Amino acid sequence: MSSASNSSDDDRPLGAAHGRPNGHYPNGNGHVSGQRPLSSMSEDEDEDMPLAAPPRNLKRKKPVYAESSDSEDDTPLAASPAKLATSAAIPMPGAVQATTVPASSVNGRGKAKGKAQSSDDEYDEDDASKRKGAAGKKPAKKKMKQDTPAASGSDDDEPIAAKKPSAPRKRKVKVESDADSDDDKPIAKKTAAKKPRASKVKKEEAESDDEPLKSKKAAGKKKKEEVDANGSPVKGKGRKKKEEEEEEVFRWWDADANGDGSVKWETLEHNGVIFPPPYEPLPVHVKMKYNGKDLDLPPASEEVAGFYAALIESDHAQSAQFNKNFFEDWKTVLKKHPPRDGTKVTSFELCDFRPMFEYFEEEKAKKKALTSAEKKELKRVKDEQEAKYLTCLLNNHKEKVGNFRVEPPGLFRGRGEHPKKGCLKFRVRPEDITINIGKNAPVPVPNMPGKWKEVIHDNTVTWLATWTENVNGNHKYVFLAASSSLKGQSDMNKFEKARELKNHIDRIRQNYNADLKSKVMADRQRATAMYFIDKLALRAGNEKGEDEAETVGCCSLKCQHVTLEAPNFVIFDFLGKDSIRYYNRVPVELQIFKNIRIFKENKNDDDDLFDRVNTTGLNKHLQSEMKGLTAKVFRTFNASITFQRLLDENALENATLQEKLNAYNKANREVAILCNHRRTVPKTHDQSMEKVRDKLRALKYDRMKLRHVLFKMDKKFKKHEEYIEDESDIDDEWIIGHEEGVKAKDIEKAEKKFKQENEKLEEEGQKPQKPSVLEERIADIEADYQVLVKERGTGLAELKKEKPVEKLQELIKKLTEKISAAKLQIIDRDEGKEIALNTSKINYLDPRITVSWCKIHDVPVDKLFSKTLRVKFPWALEVEEDWKF
Structure with missing residues (x-):
């Protein structure tokens, strides 16, 4: 199989493993990953091999299943499969029942013409090519990606490699595999060009994403009632009386979208990126200990030791893998910058980082104890330093820039049980960064000594700056903010592409159902994989290298991940994205059950279940079914249409506001479960x-x-x-x-x-x-x-x-x-403790579903969408009440 992998990393906390006597105390919260080693993917065999398996030595005993026939022929099965039910282990509601939609039900605006393509929304570790495999490589040109660091949990697919464009003007674009938002899609052209017009809207006050707001009457209830830019009524009591500034908002969704897949901008001017301040050595009296004695470290080695010292009471420092990787990288730094007193550091167990940790804690306490005036002054200074980086000029329109801050050096934390967690992330310098600006724009000056690696003028991509981080060799990009026109157009095109699938879904299902009995093994495996991607919203999955987290998707499932249970149940148990366990016992059609049995025969547990299917081949087939179709589009389609159905099923005529909110969150939870957007229960x-x-x-x-x-x-x-x-x-x-x-x-x-x-x-x-x-x-x-x-x-x-x-x-x-x-509210909060609701809201649920539902049921949009989401989806806030996905 061809490799299309790209690890998905961020700085989420990891589960605890074994503690070490290095000045930190194990917290007792052991983490059982349940992770099993995955072997490398088997090579593709002849695609036209007949269905019957070739004679070979049996590696495991053939299981006996309660079926009417043991034969491996393709005679259609007479029995009809039982009605699909919710999983007995982890329910996946709406995965099957809600996904069949007649083409006549399409309602809304014209379809987007862009290809669905994923893009990275994480901002993890940074560095230029200083580690393995990263040296000297010029990053591939990329299109728009999610800019902000993921929070809480941004969760998305392993995207499928993009289909080669047929039009001569389109460029071949490398696909990033760990992204949430489809920001690399071409922007759709509208039929009639309109002059961009700007409207003045009031700035909204920041509101909490989680805490419920005080009840208020819905917008439009009273003629004289004051409303904000989102159609929500403005609160009277308790609101500070002050003049709200007004700013112009570029209504890009009313303008002519540049959607030819090549030129993205005409003029681009920005100030580059801001680098973190240089390292300040610790006071002379603060030193870590080695074998009970003070260790006199030069600044370069002391800085790396400080990275670990700050984490000694976190779950990261309880991980043996984290400690091992840190110590190996630190020893490399110590060779170049050895202790001044000649001490040889050879044992991790003899290191005591607690003096440094205690100093850091004291500094935190001092910062916390600052007066309000002192804190405001510090913030003012910081804001002044960053002011010029906040915005850029794109086609003469002022647009906000996303992640313009270069991440400081530190220790890579990764997601789940990542094999490289604890590795040192180097400091990024101007010489590592390529800047992309307009030809006539002034070249930005770095805020630290040095010159840019390269300055280019490529208007076919939307990134402003890029570099290669050293831990995983991933390309990092600076993009416009989520509220920018390019990002908004990409989001809108993504959801329109999912809506377009409604016109094709019946034919696509007919085709893959026919291939479930194909005489060609590759076609039968591909059809079975498509069944799981469609019905269970599984990610496509990519091959993983030896140095990547051992997570899988549909195409990379091993035999050990799938168990058959007569008469027609399939049990999935594997680690998905971010090492989140996916467990589901689901009834399937008897032909699917039979196919899985055939695919597993004469294989070891660590052999590929779909040994003749990879994401590249599957992507090519999906593109032939519908332009721009990927496995991610299936996930977006299934999530959104299931969400629409669940909301429509609720009768809320006489419901209270909290009852309406609970009904909405319940539907959101069911979709999150369907997409396996799970999280560990917060410690608090x-x-x-x-x-x-x-x-x-x-x-x-x-x-x-x-x-x-x-x-x-x-x-x-x-x-x-x-x-x-x-x-x-x-x-x-x-x-x-x-x-x-x-x-x-x-x-x-x-x-x-x-x-x-x-x-x-x-x-x-x-x-x-x-x-x-x-x-x-x-x-x-x-x-x-x-x-x-x-x-x-x-x-x-x-x-x-x-x-x-x-x-x-x-x-x-x-x-x-x-x-x-x-x-x-208590019930709602407790039921959602293990579910990441925002991931679905941000990436998979068409925001117009929420806005339309709010208008129908007189629920203020700001009860369900934080200010960040309202800024991200301004085009969705104007949708009509009767809009349906």
């Missing part, structure tokens, strides 16, 4: 859940007090059903702790307010208030607290200010609604 999950439960108990406490006031006013309310519910999870011990906590917060607020009032008085030239004023306020708080103490266990309560019965009833009703919403 239990702590955050306890905070949410405390918030719920606090609401119940407030309602309990109001009920007691109401009952005191009129005992007949005790018999009303809506007031009968007691607070069973609020005991005396919790009440005492809660009331003391409330008192402490009130005193803290009083002290803070008193201080602010005095500062204001001093600014106005007036005398500050006497300390006795604060003492009186605190005394009032103490008195209120004593009242609460007396009320405990009596079932009686009173308010500072009397309220009429009707007002009390209204307040109790509002609290009851808040309690119901909080309960739903």
Whole structure:
């Protein structure tokens, strides 16, 4: 098989392995990877070999299956497969039922003409060609890729090699295999050219991605209600009254898109990249120890030791592989820059990095203890230094630049059980970087001594700068930000390509179903792989080298990864992207079951299941079925159409806002499970859940007090059903702790307010208030607290200010609604603890589905899309209410 691999790396935390006595303490959180070694892929055999396997020595006993026939002929099976059900182990809902769509159901704008092609969205490690296999190579020209470092989890396919373009103007482009967004696709041309027009929109305030926002009425409910740029109503209470700046937004989706696959821009001017500051040696009294004695290191060696010292209490330093790779690379540095006292460092176990770690922790504490004014000043200085790198001029339009910061040197962390984690990432210098600008644009000047490796003027690619990192030899790129026109056009084309698949899916399924019984082994294997890619949303998969993480996709499955269970169940168990385990027990058609049995015969566990299929060949076939079709398009199509179906199934006419949000998140979770977007449970999950439960108990406490006031006013309310519910999870011990906590917060607020009032008085030239004023306020708080103490266990309560019965009833009703919403929120958060919802939102779910659903159900878009996503998908925010994927 041809190699089309490219490792997908980032700096996500790794699971713990074995600890070492090097100044750090094992945390006890052992990580069981479940990873098994994968052998190299077997060579392709004759494609036209008949289905029957050639005589050879049996390597394992032939299993016996409960089938009506043992024969290997291609007689159509009479029995119909059972109705597909959800997996008993890890459910993959909607993988089969939702993916058959008639062509007549297509609704929306014209189809994009660009090829679907993946691009890298990770910003991991950087360096020029200083390690194995990286020296002297000029990076291939690349098109647009995701620019921002992945968070949390960016998850995508191993893309398939691109089909050779037929048009003479199109360029052959190397395909990166670990990308999330399809930013390398040609931009589609619209039928009629329009003049770009700019509209002024208000800047939105940053909002949290996870925390729910306060409830507000949907946009358009009232004629006079103020709305923001996304159609969401602007909050009134609690919002700071200040003038919002206005900025021009280039409405590229209304302009003529340049989609010929070659020229991407006419003019490009930018300021290059910003390099990290040089290393500052540690104070003379801070030294690591070797064999119990201080080790006097020169700056170059000390810097690398510091990289490890900063991590000694993290999971990374508990990994034997991480420690081994670090020590090997550090010893190489020590040969060039040996300790000044002549000490020979030969044993990792004798190294004690804790003095350096403690110094770093002290510096962190000092930085944290800075006053607000000092922090603001530091931020101001940093912002001034970076200001000129933030934007560029593309075709005379100001566009934001994405990852313009060159990553500092450090230790490579990788994803999952990556074999190179712990390796040293070298410092990137100007001599390592190629700059791409317009011919007439001034060449940017580096912010550190040195000259660029090369300055080119290639307007057929969209990167601004590139270099080669040393650990894996990957090419790194600087692109425009996710909100830029080129990135937005690529996103829109990607989802339009997935929608276009609706017109072809029935024919494609017919074709591969016919090939499931082909006499040609290669065709039968390809059809079976397509079945899994289509129905289970598996990634295509690529071959992996010896120095890459041992993860697999559909085409690179080994026999050990697939188990058959009569009568028609297939059990998948393998490590997918980012070393996330994929386990699924799924019923399949009997012909698929039979094919897998034939493919496994006379093979070892580490032999390829699809030994006559690779991603390149599969890609060529998919391109013949539909222009621009790749396995990633299948994933996007299946994810989006399943999501649309699940949302449409919910009847939410009289639902509360939280019920609507829960329904949306449930559908999002099911799609994430389908795409295997899993994550480890966050370490802070239990702590955050306890905070949410405390918030719920606090609401119940407030309602309990109001009920007691109401009952005191009129005992007949005790018999009303809506007031009968007691607070069973609020005991005396919790009440005492809660009331003391409330008192402490009130005193803290009083002290803070008193201080602010005095500062204001001093600014106005007036005398500050006497300390006795604060003492009186605190005394009032103490008195209120004593009242609460007396009320405990009596079932009686009173308010500072009397309220009429009707007002009390209204307040109790509002609290009851808040309690119901909080309960739903707890359920929603707990069910999603192992699911990465944002990966689907960012990469696989057409954003227009969400916007349309929000408009139908009067849900503010900012409840579901963070500001980052709203900026990323401005074209989707204008979709009509009746739009469907």
